[in-house]
Amino acid sequence: MDTLDRTGRPEAGIDAGDLVREDRIHRGVYSHPEVFDLEMRRIFNRTWVFVGHESEVTNTGDFKASYIGTQPVILTKDENGEIRVLVNRCPHRGSIVCREAKGNSNFFRCPYHGWTFKNTGDLVGVPRRKRYPEDFDLSELNLQQVPRVENYRGLVFASFNPEIEGLVGYLAQAKPYVDAFLDLSVEGEISLSAGANQHEYPGNWKFQMENGVDGYHAMFLHDSFFKIQARSQDRVHARIASRDEGKGWTEAFSNGHAILAREAGDKTIDELKSAHPEYFARLEEKHGPERFRELMAQMNIFIFPNLYLILNQVRVIRPVSPTKTVVNMYPVMLNGAPEELNEQRLREHEEGFSAAGFVGPDDYEAFACVQEGLKAESVEWLVLLRGIHDEKVLENGSRWGQPSDETPQRGQYREWRRLMTMDGEAK
Ligand code: FES
Ligand SMILES: [Fe+2]
Known part of the structure; x- marks a missing residue:
């Protein structure tokens, strides 16, 4: 326990391996902000995370706000009937673009400056576009897609880890x-x-x-x-x-x-x-x-x-x-x-x-x-x-x-x- 003092506070960074033994758990696992941040990066960003069920997005345009760890995402059924998981974060200056828990819409319009995205994630509208430089390229500013999405019998999982094994193997x-x-x-x-x-x-x-x-x-x-x-x-x-x-x-x-x-x-x-x-x-x-x-x-x-x-x-x-x-x-x-x-x-x-x-x-x-x-x-x-x-x-x-x-x-x-x-x- 050389990285924790007696109170369970970190002294010089956390060694998570010290916090969990086969037969016991250290109290710091449940309260350290550093442990929590590491969990989001090393667990929730690496594994398959459940984001919703197919029955929540049955019609074209249906969407549902969800999360991967603390990161906001949107589960959508796009115009081609494909289920996607988009990162709910405007590429302009950071606002969420979807504020509703669920609904039906072919577009998401950011509440801050009004950039508009199709439910495929594509940026299709920028108000008063003329004040941007001539080579301003909309296609580089789409909503980000979560790289892996799989559906097992209606249960939809997504992962930020492009290398992760297939979902069926993961379910073991x-x-x-x-x-x-x-x-x-x-x-x-x-x-x-x-x-x-x-x-x-x-x-x-x-x-x-x-x-x-x-x-x-x-x-x-x-x-x-x-x-x-x-x-x-x-x-x-x-x-x-x-x-x-x-x-x-x-x-x-x-x-x-x-x-x-x-x-x-x-x-x-x-x-x-x-x-x-x-x-x-x-x-x-x-x-x-x-x-x-x-x-x-x-x-x-x-x-x-x-x-x-x-x-x-x-x-x-x-x-x-x-x-x-x-x-x-x-x-x-x-x-x-x-x-x-x-x-x-x-x-x-x-x-x-x-x-x-x-x-x-x-x-x-x-x-x-x-x-x-x-x-x-x-x-x-x-x-x-x-x-x-x-x-x-x-x-x-x-x-x-x-x-x-x-x-x-x-x-x-x-x-x-x-x-x-x-x-x-x-x-
Ligand atoms: S933050 Fe979304 S349009 Fe500006
Ligand atoms: Fe219980």
């Missing part, structure tokens, strides 16, 4: 679970048409990264929700934990991805089948009984660094500053499912994760408590020991643990450390 051992999440739609397609449920919390982005695959906290932090569930069994509840005996596990995959999962038990399956018999019969017929059971599992899938496919939602983490994070939760609608089933999924989402929900706000409160607790300078480390003594390495290279083990978090921080200690700006 998490891919079959991503498929299972999407195959709950009998058409194999989901839609984020219900919009975003947006929250902001006063804490570091990695609290949310850790928490979505943390099977240890629910029984304690969300205890009040389980009590409410038990008291009113006639109602449909957010499936944050199986109410029967299905087996659970955690896995840490390559590239920092992870899962917390629980097989669906007979009770859950029977409930869903009896509520929507026709739909689930079609789904079972399409996939066969074994795969059908897998699709019904409760899955919290994390794709490093900013995406969760979790229960009934797509959850996106946006780091804003070392101690401020925005979370967007998109209730997932299943294409091909009856209206009532999608409505039920929406109600489950609201019950758990709306501003007055029984689950999400508990987590944000815990994040704020951790950020506050970490102001204690004399205690330097957070402990990630749970289950470390009998973690198994599977044949496919992923690590396997019990549902409440800290196997996923150890995997996330292995990747964090690998990227943060790798020199240069790109892989």
Whole structure:
């Protein structure tokens, strides 16, 4: 620890390798501005980052404002039907050119001096152009394109790293679970048409990264929700934990991805089948009984660094500053499912994760408590020991643990450390 003094403040630059060990995390990881800046450059600028879903830009001209780390970008469907990711930054003097969260337009006009760009990024209009030199070349001042964009079954990722491997390879051992999440739609397609449920919390982005695959906290932090569930069994509840005996596990995959999962038990399956018999019969017929059971599992899938496919939602983490994070939760609608089933999924989402929900706000409160607790300078480390003594390495290279083990978090921080200690700006 020669680069940090006892208070966790940097003395002569940060050595990120010192901040993370296999079984512990230094408190500085959650609050140093230097660490945060390095994360944006060495993690968010290097990896695939989720920027949106195809269903958010279905028509020509549709756009959605998004972020890669702290950098503003725009997801658009251009006049040729191509999905692009443009940097939301005017080449003139720096303003964002798109101020709306989403909409439809063939042009973006900068609010400052009125330069106008097509949704391909091309600069097409400069007010009072005569005062520019004769050789002023518009084509050199287009909106910048994010160099890599790939779409996996509707999930759109972008990367500032031109050298990055293809998205499918990047998803690694998490891919079959991503498929299972999407195959709950009998058409194999989901839609984020219900919009975003947006929250902001006063804490570091990695609290949310850790928490979505943390099977240890629910029984304690969300205890009040389980009590409410038990008291009113006639109602449909957010499936944050199986109410029967299905087996659970955690896995840490390559590239920092992870899962917390629980097989669906007979009770859950029977409930869903009896509520929507026709739909689930079609789904079972399409996939066969074994795969059908897998699709019904409760899955919290994390794709490093900013995406969760979790229960009934797509959850996106946006780091804003070392101690401020925005979370967007998109209730997932299943294409091909009856209206009532999608409505039920929406109600489950609201019950758990709306501003007055029984689950999400508990987590944000815990994040704020951790950020506050970490102001204690004399205690330097957070402990990630749970289950470390009998973690198994599977044949496919992923690590396997019990549902409440800290196997996923150890995997996330292995990747964090690998990227943060790798020199240069790109892989
Ligand atoms: S900053 Fe965009 S037109 Fe001047
Ligand atoms: Fe939680």
